[in-house]
Amino acid sequence: DQQVKQNSPSLSVQEGRISILNCDYTNSMFDYFLWYKKYPAEGPTFLISISSIKDKNEDGRFTVFLNKSAKHLSLHIVPSQPGDSAVYFCAATRENFNKFYFGSGTKLNVKP
Amino acid sequence: ETGVTQTPRHLVMGMTNKKSLKCEQHLGHNAMYWYKQSAKKPLELMFVYSLEERVENNSVPSRFSPECPNSSHLFLHLHTLQPEDSALYLCASSKSEMDTGELFFGEGSRLTVL
Numbered sequence: 001d002q003q004v005k006q007n008s009p010s011l012s013v014q015e016g017r018i019s020i021l022n023c024d025y026t027n028s029m030f031d032y033f034l035w036y037k038k039y040p041a042e043g044p045t046f047l048i049s050i051s052s053i054k055d056k057n058e059d060g061r062f063t064v065f066l067n068k069s070a071k072h073l074s075l076h077i078v079p080s081q082p083g084d085s086a087v088y089f090c091a092a093t094r095e096n097f098n099k100f101y102f103g104s105g106t107k108l109n110v111k112p
Numbered sequence: 113e114t115g116v117t118q119t120p121r122h123l124v125m126g127m128t129n130k131k132s133l134k135c136e137q138h139l140g141h142n143a144m145y146w147y148k149q150s151a152k153k154p155l156e157l158m159f160v161y162s163l164e165e166r167v168e169n170n171s172v173p174s175r176f177s178p179e180c181p182n183s184s185h186l187f188l189h190l191h192t193l194q195p196e197d198s199a200l201y202l203c204a205s206s207k208s209e210m211d212t213g214e215l216f217f218g219e220g221s222r223l224t225v226l
Contacts, residue, residue: 002154009152034214043114043202043217044155089155099168100215102147102155 003027004092006103013110019077021106023090026071030092030101035064035075038087038105047088048075080110115139118203118218125193126226133188133221135203144186145215146178147202155202161186162208193225 005024013019023033031052036044050057050064050073057064063076077084090103116137125131137144146158160168161180175197177189186203200222204215 004154036215036217043116043118043204043219044215045114045217046214049214091155099157099160099170100155101157104152104154 002104003030004090004101004103006088006090006106008106009104010107010109013080013108015082015110015112016079019075019080019084019108019110021075021077021088021090021108023073023075023103024071025073025092025101027092027101028071029094032093033064033066033073034091034093034100035062036089036091036102038089044089077108080108082110082112084108085110114216114218116203116205116216116218118201118221120221121219122222122224124224124226125190127193127195129193130189130191132190133201133203133223135186135188135218137184137186137203137205137216137218139205139216141205141216142183142208143206144180144183145204145206146186146188147204147217149200149202149220151199158188190223193223195225198223198225 034049035047037047038044048062066073087105087107089105091100093100119134143162148156157170158172159178164180179187200220202220203218
């Protein structure tokens with residue numbers, strides 16, 4: 001049973017515009033969420049995270065929004081750049097637990 | 113360069129072969145993980161080791177056998193695999209298994225079972 005879902009397998013955005021990647025989860029016990037970015041032939045690298053005590057966390061061009069009531073989080077990239085083209089994985093866990101649950105990823109293509 | 117190195121990067125094996133995947137981390141972390149990534153599926157946690165002790169076995173078939181001789185090295189021994197085991201196997205590490213900070217991933221070992 002998939003506890004973290006990314007329903008859009010791919011997304012195409014024009015350079016300079018906003019990219020919005022979505023993630024839904026089912027387990028209300030999750031209280032820590034992360035986004036990872038993966039380039040081909042490389043392992044995923046950590047991008048940004050958010051704790052459930054917040055509803056927004058910003059780091060440069062990347063902002064993660066958390067809607068606990070909807071069990072939904074999103075990653076906004078503004079402005080999008082061609083170098084952002086990669087697969088983005090959403091992950092969720094409980095504080096002090098070692099299990100990270102990952103979504104299946106969304107492939108972002110930023111067109112020049 | 114994430115500080116987590118996996119070898120080999122690519123492996124092709126027959127169903128009767130025995131092979132091993134190796135992972136080494138240079139970050140001084142205490143927890144190491146094996147994940148499996150199949151096409152169009154979420155990353156699946158396989159095993160978690162904390163201070164060389166296995167703390168999680170996520171219902172993985174016995175044809176996958178992990179080994180953690182020290183906190184810097186993690187192996188995944190493979191024997192009598194099936195074609196459906198073909199996937200990308202990712203090693204990761206974190207400061208401790210109780211730490212909800214980042215996981216640091218290796219580049220993965222692409223396994224093909226014929």
